Amino acid sequence: MINIPLLLLSSFLFHHFHAISCNTNTDTDVLLSFKSQVTDPKNALSGWSAHSNHCNWYGVTCTKVGNRIQSLNLPGLSLSAKLSPHLSNLTFLQSLDLSNNNFHGQIPKDFAHLSLLSVIRLPSNNLSGTLPPQLGHLHRLKFLDFSVNKITGQIPQSFGNLSSLENLSLAGNGLEGEIPTELGNLANLSVLQLSVNNFSGKFPTSIFNISSLVFLSVTGNHLTGKLPQNLGHFLPNLENLILATNMFEGVIPNSISNASHLRQIDLANNKFTGSIPLFYNLKNLTRLSLGNNSLSSTTSSNFQFFNSLRNSTQLQILMINDNHLAGDLPSSVANLSRNLQQICVANNFLTGTIPQGMNKFQNLISFSFEINYFVGELPQELGALNNLQNLRIDSNRFSGEIPDIFGNLTNLNTLAMGNNQLSGRIHQSIGQCTRLSTLDLGMNRLGGTIPKEIFQPSGLRILYLAGNSLQGPLPPKVGTMKQLETMNISDNEMSGNIPVEIGECFGLKWLMMSRNKFNGSIPTKIGNLASLETLDLSLNSLTGAIPESLEKLEYIQKLNLSFNHLEGEVPDKGLFTNLTKFDLRGNNQLCSVNKEIVQNLGVLLCVVGKKKRKILLPTILAVVGTTALFISMLFLFWTMKKKRKERKTSVSSEPFRGFPQNITYGDIRIATDNFAAENLIGKGAFASVYKGVFSFSAGETVTLAVKVLDLQQSKASKSFNAECEALKNVRHRNLVKVITSCSSLDYNGEEFKALVMQFMPNGNLDMKIHPGDEEPGSILTLMQRLSIAIDVASAVEYLHHDCHPPIAHCDLKPANVLLDENMTARVVDFGLARFLCQNTSEKQSSTLALKGSIGYIAPEYGFGSKASTEGDVYSFGILVLEMFTGKRPTDEMFKEGLSLRKFVSAMDENEVVMMGGDRRLIEDYGYSTQSSISDDHSSGFDSNTHCMLKAEECIADVIRVGLSCTAYQPKDRWSMREALSKLQAINHSMLPF
Structure with a gap:
């Protein structure tokens, strides 16, 4: 009797193994074809040959049966080719x-x-290319990794069938659209x-139901939604x-602590709000990152969080x-x-002192407490953290001397203690931090020498010591700093010559030494600093000529040599052909x-002096004798002295840019077209300001502003005297410069007083903040406003x-x-200014009744x-x-009872930004800035959204400054x-690097 099932089985097995044996050659052919298309720099496939068994390749x-290829594993061999579809055979x-x-x-x-x-x-x-939806048919597929490629499009919904x-690893591509809910x-x-x-839309809540998940990462996308309670x-x-x-937004659920196996939690750079959750059960936790959200706290909740x-x-x-964390840090930090x-814990509203017991953390690499409101002295125990590479406590209110x-x-790489109230000297032991790259001690009260x-x-790449009371010379050893890129020692009391060795700091890009007492000449070797982008030597006592070597600085963006005692002819080649890059005023x-x-x-316009007469001493004078020679030498000395005096008189008598040193009422009347209404550019309590076009002696013209006092006002004359007295000895790039004054009689015999000042073509700040219908497009951008705020703060500081x-201005x-052609702000109107006497028993310099302006x-x-600062x-x-x-x-x-300050302080920051921080500022900043950010799809960021978030943070930070100034x-x-230091820190944080 024929066993039919057995016969069928035998037939199936025969054909099956026959197929296997027949297809073995096909596998060999596929791999040889694959090899022929591949560039193999390491010769890893050199053993692939038709004369050997492919199972040994x-x-x-x-497979154990039939020698069919079961796996092909060739990672990390630098193979290069187009992925062959023949592998599907x-x-x-x-x-x-x-x-x-x-x-x-x-x-x-x-x-x-x-x-x-x-x-x-x-x-x-x-x-x-895109992900083929046909891959969704591979029901046996357990491991799918296409990460770090250039795949675009969307994840096929069919992937939910795997x-x-x-x-499933698809990181580092250009995928977009919503993540399909089918993945759940x-x-x-x-x-x-x-x-x-580039995923967007709401993150599918169905994925949170996959209880087998061990690793979930979607960082660097544009996903929204809330975390389930x-x-x-x-999970x-x-x-x-x-x-x-x-x-992501909403609160971070406390239930997260029930996922007791958690090792890493990274929720940074989102929009989470509410309190920080407690993490009592997470014994395996190694990383907790909640930065750059809107989380809040109090001293009590801080205690609970750290205790958890x-x-x-x-x-x-x-x-x-x-975040928006506030209150003291508890001792449980230890x-x-x-x-x-x-x-x-940087950039919060934390207060109090640094908790004791920090010396316990011997493995600590980075200690970052900057931009808060911490007070007190720095604990000595920080010196026990031998592995520390990053120590940042800048922008707080620490006081006392810096411990040695x-x-x-x-091992320190970054030491940032700037913008505090630290005093004493800079310790020599900082030099033992041989790996130091950044040293920031600026904006403190440090004294002594460097x-x-x-x-x-x-x-060392960054040295920031500005805004202290440092004295003495700059050590010549600075010339050993070959990698130094930024040095800012402005706003100190340093003196002596600028060391010529500074010209050996070939890596310098930004060199700021303004507002000191440096003297002598500008070292010629500074022209060797080929990478220099900013050079600011303003407000010192430098003398001599501007070195021609500076013409070679092709990357310079800002050269400020203003308010020194420089002399001679200004070079006119190289960088000096771009007048927008440098400032020479006050020389x-x-x-x-x-x-x-x-x-x-x-x-000044250089005066070409008379050619020196050649005085030839006839050869016969040698025979005349000692008397004749003596007389000749006296004559020569007298002649040279006379010529120098003539040249000096000629140069010194040259009027300021052709403008007369003494002007009359008639000059002003002509310049303002008889004080025509169309030339009126402003009117105050005691004066009117006109635009005047004055003629040079050489036929050229210049536009200036003329402030004409209304002497019918009882206090106008005293206001004029107060303003002249206040402006007589001050000089600063953010104060409007008064060129001359006029105190005479008009054509009717009446007393006339006026000040002639620089003309500011962009009007005043009030016009720009509140533009009328005639100026609908003149709104200031966010960065312009921030820059103007810094300019005003610089002047008042x-x-x-x-x-x-x-000096107290008293009418800010x-x-x-006022705003010049470059939108640089200049403070004006010192009619109410006061000199603040050091002896409080003395009367203030002006008897004017202090009024100021309502609202300010x-x-x-x-x-x-x-009056007070x-x-x-x-x-x-x-x-x-x-x-x-x-x-x-x-x-x-x-x-x-409601005021602008109360109105702002009563709202949280989000409300202030949405209400007060004109959305046009935020949107304009986002669109204007994103073009400067690298458009790299692998970054996974939406540069426009990132910039808009950055703009919102900037507005919130500046408003905090305003509130801190209006206590x-x-x-x-x-x-x-x-205030100036804080605004400068905000501006620095907005820079695209």
């Missing part, structure tokens, strides 16, 4: 690993025919890596939750920077893991034969801290801030308080709030130096 594994292939090579082209759709395939690894090649998939069907998925793409219950096996740099991390004994990285390597702790911190030892770290002995330089830079005695408001007057002035700070704060909210302090809405009690207000 490198990277090939075969390896019908028994289960694993394909071609990672870290240079394959390119599209992923073949024919891969869907490999029904046995369970592993595909093709990361780090140059694959492009029921066996355990690892992958019940066996343990790794989902979709970071650094039961996150920790849904009990989760070890890595990485959602950074998206637009007591059991996270493996914690290495803690980042809670750039209970954090001994394994801690990085702690960052640097001898132990030999120790030469701080120039010992050969890798009254400089001249040029170039009329354009004369007109634009305010220097100079009046308060660098003038002796200090937008109308008294400090509250204590209403109770009869004397604190009063100016208050006015400046109101000016800043007006600039960045667009609302006048005299707006009709501010009544019944009700004068003692609670920032000094003008603190």
